[in-house]
Amino acid sequence: MRQRYIAFLSLFTCLPALAVTFQTRLENVEWTAAGDQFECRLAQPIADFGSGEFVRKAGEQPTFRLKAFGNPFGPGSATLLAAAAPWQPGRGDVNLGAVRVSDGEVPFNSSEAQAGRLLAGLLDGRSPVVRHHGREGGEPLEIRMLPVKFKKAYSDFQACSAKLLPMNFDQIKQAEIGFPGGGVDLDAQAKAKLAVMAAYIKADPTVNHVELDGHSDNAGNRLTNRELSRRRALAVMDYFKANGMAENQIVVRFHGERYPLVPNISEANRARNRRVQIHLERGVPPAVAPTEKSPAVKAAATS
CATH class of the missing domain: 2.60.40.2540 (Immunoglobulin-like)
Incomplete structure (x- = not known):
């Protein structure tokens, strides 16, 4: 040849x-x-x-x-x-x-x-x-x-x-964790999605800032819905902390029913609105350690 x-x-x-x-x-x-x-x-x-x-x-x-x-x-x-x-x-x-x-x-x-x-x-x-x-x-x-x-x-x-991570940063920097059952516990599907994200964060030290926004449907009263959205966001934060992410790299906000993805006119739509939205950022300096009393945990302003 x-x-x-x-x-x-x-x-x-x-x-x-x-x-x-x-x-x-x-x-x-x-x-x-x-x-x-x-x-x-x-x-x-x-x-x-x-x-x-x-x-x-x-x-x-x-x-x-x-x-x-x-x-x-x-x-x-x-x-x-x-x-x-x-x-x-x-x-x-x-x-x-x-x-x-x-x-x-x-x-x-x-x-x-x-x-x-x-x-x-x-x-x-x-x-x-x-x-x-x-x-x-x-x-x-x-x-x-x-x-x-x-x-x-x-x-x-x-x-x-064969050794590549399952997803790259552009694919993983925005994600949504659902709570279709209406509670505040992470189901198997949510944990599987979070496991992929946590593995990426461990592999890429430039990802050092996570923003979590908790949401609810409109099934309860306003105060109950805000509390549900807060606990959902904290459940995701706890997962990241358990997988090695520092608490001062996580910002938690909770909004209750104020920002639905779809109108709350059916059970399927309400299930979509029960969620935590995740945003990853690179190169942001660590913030104040987020606790329920610190500035990093924020409730949405009420009207």
């Missing part, structure tokens, strides 16, 4: 220059896999250009992107291909569609579906290729990656992906 590929590259260099092509020489091709609990990357450096890489964030499937040293692209679109190997006659390139291109170090990110087909193509000996018409009046550009040495790095990438 190596000899065939070298022969192809020799032929390719004799063809008229229809586009400016960036491609690493066969003998210099390397794939590397790296990452942590938050993100895994599978990359190939591209000579004189930058790199092409697959990125999988916690809670998501991989996407494909280019990283450029300079700013070779102008705004517009490019075509993404899973190009056939030259030693496999009869196999055409697979057009995976267009990607929107912009200026900057990372000119585009593919869709998850496009990245999945590129990975499958690499396992089948195909090359990821990006074709862009270039800036106005400029030459077309082609960026090509090679499938050699791919499978070992891909195995490492899969091993990294």
Whole structure:
């Protein structure tokens, strides 16, 4: 296979220059896999250009992107291909569609579906290729990656992906815990959702501020509803504290029936309104330790 590929590259260099092509020489091709609990990357450096890489964030499937040293692209679109190997006659390139291109170090990110087909193509000996018409009046550009040495790095990438957290910060920073039964105790579904959030908070020390807003339906009187919303918010706070979060990083507010998600006109709607809304923030200095008498535990103003 190596000899065939070298022969192809020799032929390719004799063809008229229809586009400016960036491609690493066969003998210099390397794939590397790296990452942590938050993100895994599978990359190939591209000579004189930058790199092409697959990125999988916690809670998501991989996407494909280019990283450029300079700013070779102008705004517009490019075509993404899973190009056939030259030693496999009869196999055409697979057009995976267009990607929107912009200026900057990372000119585009593919869709998850496009990245999945590129990975499958690499396992089948195909090359990821990006074709862009270039800036106005400029030459077309082609960026090509090679499938050699791919499978070992891909195995490492899969091993990294298996250790990713279930969700990333953007997915987890806003959440809602329900109390469909009308009480103040956390049910199994609530505990499962909170367990995912607590695991993320432990893994990411930059998340050091949590805001909890308790709510009720309108089934009781105003004072009873405020007390129910307070106890629900405190139940969530107690869960976070039991899982290692400091009390002075948690702010609790309770609002009673004042802010329904939906009108309280049916039991199903009332169940939706019995909730605690959670908001996570990064990099906020710890607040005063929240107790029922401290400024961090706030009742909504009553009219």
